[in-house]
Amino acid sequence: MMKALGHIKVLDLTRVLAGPWARQNLADMGADVIKIERPGGGDDTRAYGPPFLRNAQGMETADSSYFLSANRGKRSVTADLASPEGQEIVRELARAADVLVENYKVGTLARYGLAYEALRALNPRLVYCSITGFGQSGPYASLPGYDFVFQGMSGLMSISGLPDGEAEGGPVKSGIAISDLLTGMYASTAILAALEHRNISGSGQHIDLALLDCMVTISSYQAINYFLSGKIPQRMGNAHSNMVPYQVFRCQEGDVIVAVGNDSQFAAFCGVIDRPGLATDPRFSSAPQRNRYRAELMPEIARAMLTRPMAEWIARMEAANVPCGPIYNMQQVFEDPQVRHREMLLSMPHGDGMQVPSLDNPIRFSDTPIRYERAAPTLGQHTDEVLARELGYPPERIGALRGKGRI
Numbered sequence: 001m002m003k004a005l006g007h008i009k010v011l012d013l014t015r016v017l018a019g020p021w022a023r024q025n026l027a028d029m030g031a032d033v034i035k036i037e038r039p040g041g042g043d044d045t046r047a048y049g050p051p052f053l054r055n056a057q058g059m060e061t062a063d064s065s066y067f068l069s070a071n072r073g074k075r076s077v078t079a080d081l082a083s084p085e086g087q088e089i090v091r092e093l094a095r096a097a098d099v100l101v102e103n104y105k106v107g108t109l110a111r112y113g114l115a116y117e118a119l120r121a122l123n124p125r126l127v128y129c130s131i132t133g134f135g136q137s138g139p140y141a142s143l144p145g146y147d148f149v150f151q152g153m154s155g156l157m158s159i160s161g162l163p164d165g166e167a168e169g170g171p172v173k174s175g176i177a178i179s180d181l182l183t184g185m186y187a188s189t190a191i192l193a194a195l196e197h198r199n200i201s202g203s204g205q206h207i208d209l210a211l212l213d214c215m216v217t218i219s220s221y222q223a224i225n226y227f228l229s230g231k232i233p234q235r236m237g238n239a240h241s242n243m244v245p246y247q248v249f250r251c252q253e254g255d256v257i258v259a260v261g262n263d264s265q266f267a268a269f270c271g272v273i274d275r276p277g278l279a280t281d282p283r284f285s286s287a288p289q290r291n292r293y294r295a296e297l298m299p300e301i302a303r304a305m306l307t308r309p310m311a312e313w314i315a316r317m318e319a320a321n322v323p324c325g326p327i328y329n330m331q332q333v334f335e336d337p338q339v340r341h342r343e344m345l346l347s348m349p350h351g352d353g354m355q356v357p358s359l360d361n362p363i364r365f366s367d368t369p370i371r372y373e374r375a376a377p378t379l380g381q382h383t384d385e386v387l388a389r390e391l392g393y394p395p396e397r398i399g400a401l402r403g404k405g406r407i
Contacts, residue, residue, distance in 0.1 A: 013104070019131050026188060027073030034074070051064070085401055100119065100126060102128075105132070124203055133149070156173075164235070273301065283296060383407050
């Protein structure tokens with residue numbers, strides 16, 4: 001069976017999360033992804049534990065859950081990019097690659113002779129994607145940065161958390177490294193667009209992606225709210241800035257999410273909570289009015305929600321087609337019948353001989369379904385294979401490189 005990207009070769013010079021996440025997306029869709037890692041240590045995230053993968057004897061391996069989450073489907077090759085031999089390995093692989101992705105500090109790969117212009121001279125069809133914190137230009141271009149920094153600088157944390165006047169009010173970061181994961185998704189999209197352009201033009205190009213740029217972009221309607229109103233958006237806890245009711249409500253037992261998105265849903269919701277008069281009240285009968293009069297509406301709904309347990313409310317709202325849901329912990333997520341039906345949890349063979357958990361890619365192709373053939377690789381697992389098969393290195397050359405610590 002064909003793979004959507006089975007004809008694409010990707011050279012992965014990234015580590016941590018944004019770059020690896022993008023490359024895992026491409027690997028899931030069938031691309032042959034060769035991940036270049038430092039001899040001895042490899043990707044920094046291999047050590048981002050505990051928890052670590054345990055072998056058949058119950059002993060911790062060198063690979064963390066963090067690394068396993070973002071490097072499925074790749075082949076690992078160790079090469080010292082600071083050495084001429086390591087640089088030559090990258091150049092030779094780049095000659096036959098369709099895509100190269102890197103997330104080194106600005107200027108680092110230029111010192112190694114591996115910048116875009118140098119590799120473009122070897123392979124004009126190469127799509128070269130650079131992922132950095134602040135981009136390839138600007139006053140902050142040379143600075144390092146991690147997800148937490150960009151959650152703050154982008155304004156996300158200014159609108160995440162409880163209002164300052166409430167108990168425990170203040171900025172709160174996302175529970176996942178959202179800027180890395182988001183940038184990885186933008187990188188996947190950009191690379192596929194550049195490959196499609198290459199199909200027409202015959203030429204590759206350089207993609208400059210910054211984590212800060214991506215995070216500023218997803219401020220989306222909150223930023224436009226500011227530009228249209230002149231009012232700086234504030235933290236609203238679980239409430240929505242534009243839609244009402246769209247938040248968490250305390251129930252007789254437990255909490256429930258209510259996500260009303262239009263007037264017909266609001267009318268149905270009012271019927272469910274036995275308050276049909278709220279739907280015809282001029283203050284609440286339209287979405288803009290509910291937003292203007294949220295302070296008056298919310299106490300009415302809150303009182304009604306306290307009259308029944310969460311499970312009963314969910315059953316009643318689902319029957320009326322009112323968007324709602326529970327707040328799950330991770331165990332409950334993977335016990336949910338819909339999640340189980342969609343087979344979102346995978347079990348994959350690892351190079352150390354165990355089965356490891358992984359999460360299914362949410363993309364469902366009708367003609368080129370995603371196939372999972374390998375878990376995240378052990379460090380250097382495919383070095384000999386790639387050097388021998390892809391570059392034609394004889395065993396004695398590979399042995400000599402290993403002896404000098406270059407691979």
